[in-house]
Amino acid sequence: MAIFDKGNNLSQRMTQALGRAIVCGEYDRNESLPTEAELCTQFGVSRSAVREAVKMLSAKGLISSRPRQGIRILPEEDWNILDPDLLQWSLESKPTLKVLHEFLQLRIAIEPEAAALAAKYASPTEIAAIAKSLERMRTATTPEEALEADIAFHVSVLYASNNRFYIRLRDFIQTALRVSINYTNPIKADHEVVVEEHGKVLLAVQNRNPERAKRAMLFLIDEALSFIEAALAKESQPQENSLA
Amino acid sequence: MAIFDKGNNLSQRMTQALGRAIVCGEYDRNESLPTEAELCTQFGVSRSAVREAVKMLSAKGLISSRPRQGIRILPEEDWNILDPDLLQWSLESKPTLKVLHEFLQLRIAIEPEAAALAAKYASPTEIAAIAKSLERMRTATTPEEALEADIAFHVSVLYASNNRFYIRLRDFIQTALRVSINYTNPIKADHEVVVEEHGKVLLAVQNRNPERAKRAMLFLIDEALSFIEAALAKESQPQENSLA
DNA sequence: AACGCCTATCCATCATACAAATAGAAGGCT
DNA sequence: AGCCTTCTATTTGTATGATGGATAGGCGTT
Missing domain, CATH: 1.20.120.530 (GntR ligand-binding domain-like)
Incomplete structure (x- = not known):
């Protein structure tokens, strides 16, 4: 079961959790993030939820996701820091x-x-x-x-x-x-x-x-x-x- | 089969197609957009692709999606017009x-x-x-x-x-x-x-x-x-x- | 050392099934 | 009639499994 609480639906909560974690520097910027499958087990959600979260974060310029390369954090200058969500996450940290x-x-x-x-x-x-x-x-x-x-x-x-x-x-x-x-x-x-x-x-x-x-x-x-x-x-x- | 051509993967092309259509005013702002299922048949893609596109567009503040209400265009002042994609789409139109x-x-x-x-x-x-x-x-x-x-x-x-x-x-x-x-x-x-x-x-x-x-x-x-x-x-x- | 072929490992896409939320209709109460 | 409650049908939300496609990195040949 999902290990977080705020937000409406699962994908959005997942997005927030992942987005915060990335912005707060909990992942190495030079390594790939855990794979989809690993994120599924870590957060206790289905692949749909993880994929949708990943898509939302890449829409904000935070990450990119490609076959065989995995999910990677984009250089900070590509982050859409004028996006309200990103702004909030980055200020929390x-x-x-x-x-x-x-x-x-x-x-x-x-x-x-x-x-x-x-x-x-x-x-x-x-x-x-x-x-x-x-x-x-x-x-x-x-x-x-x-x-x-x-x-x-x-x-x-x-x-x-x-x-x-x-x-x-x-x-x-x-x-x-x-x-x-x-x-x-x-x-x-x-x-x-x-x-x-x-x-x-x-x-x-x-x-x-x-x-x-x-x-x-x-x-x-x-x-x-x-x-x-x-x-x-x-x-x-x-x-x-x-x-x- | 997908009816568009530019872009890397399907969800992204779908995002661009839908995003452009919305920004160009091809959908009534007061009505709901076609349902996920309808978009699937209209664009000739699976529901996953449509959902991921919808998620990306809602990450940009363009639309919202709720059960039983469908996909709706958000008021223009919520659009993230400083987002590079949105900027481009809106200037094309x-x-x-x-x-x-x-x-x-x-x-x-x-x-x-x-x-x-x-x-x-x-x-x-x-x-x-x-x-x-x-x-x-x-x-x-x-x-x-x-x-x-x-x-x-x-x-x-x-x-x-x-x-x-x-x-x-x-x-x-x-x-x-x-x-x-x-x-x-x-x-x-x-x-x-x-x-x-x-x-x-x-x-x-x-x-x-x-x-x-x-x-x-x-x-x-x-x-x-x-x-x-x-x-x-x-x-x-x-x-x-x-x-x- | 350089080059091309292979393969294992990712994500990408599709299909299907069921759960959850809720707008609107249907029905009942006053 | 008007209002409240209940029910139902529709639409998104979530999970899972299967298959396809791209490619990084290893292996082997030259």
Whole structure:
């Protein structure tokens, strides 16, 4: 019987189990993975389940499967790390400062530009959604609530950009925020100040001022980025530093 | 027997055929797709092949499959459009001006920042790769050669950013360049001028000047973006305008 | 040492059977 | 009639066995 628990159907659970194991480095990257048959016995499932899991993971660029060669892990640069599943698996295993840094480096490219696009193209409905998230931030009573509202704010800006590629990055931004909150929490000033700074983004979008929207969003992220870079510089000697 | 030809194994060909059909809008988004059994007879393959294709497409966020409900197309915002396959399929079907515009809007966020990061973090080897691509651009004798070198240049900058997320976007950039070339070709000035402008990016990276690298890269893309936006404004009355 | 042939071992594909989930119809209750 | 429950038929989910096809690596010949 299957030795795992989360997920709907067997193939999906198998996919998660295998995907996690690969991302976490439980298999040697230079060797082949166990054969289909071995995976069947190891996980206690049928070949159908294993094959379907393998297919799903190769659709995400994680592995390849060929006759006589077996199932092999592809070079990491082929992994579809913007895929929500892969993103999640990879963060469960190694949310190091370095990864957080890379997250922020991408956010700092995406979000200010998204805010500028929102200022240009957002519909009244989309602007209302941003305003609503901001209001949720303002009235939040618990840190969890505040985080969720914060995430909703950033996501609603992406939607307001009216660009499908920016919208597609909502999972990425969402994950980045959810993970990094543990780090950026200690530094952030009064919640009220944070809310006010978010408010500047909304205001610029409402006023149809792309430049100002970009700068306001940049400011929100840049603070966290500087902090992380300072932390990175500080830990250049201590080997490992993972938050868990 | 299978009614398609490209690809290695059957499941993959099936995946491509089905994926293309879905992206091209050959199935009603509100109805269920044909059942597994029907797809078997339609494509002349076994149920395993169909199921594996379905699994791969659902791994890309294109469809979902549940008992008694059948195979359904997911809302477009769940599609993993940053996945190389999906990107390709979707551009084969609808490379409209609008999509080109969205492409450029993302490039303008990503690439200048990538150039800045390259100026900060690129290794000598990575800088050499950029230089080599530039040289290939300079010495190109055919338009095809020039395009390939151009693509190599932009990709090498992404690699030089030393950020896995930027590197992951290489397929996106590559596709964007390859598709948009048909549009931007007419406007671009002398090839020599273009090469020179690319050279400014390299120079800034070599001089470890992130700000200048960012501006130089921005300049490269902004020109094309303005052109597309002008074209978009012009065609606001004419209904359809697709390049094929 | 270089080359081509062989073979054992993988995955690829197909076919079949049964289990599990559930949408929608059928029926019964108020 | 309207609502709730039950049942059933349909569709995917899972397991298994059989056969085909590709090929890495060994073996033998030159």
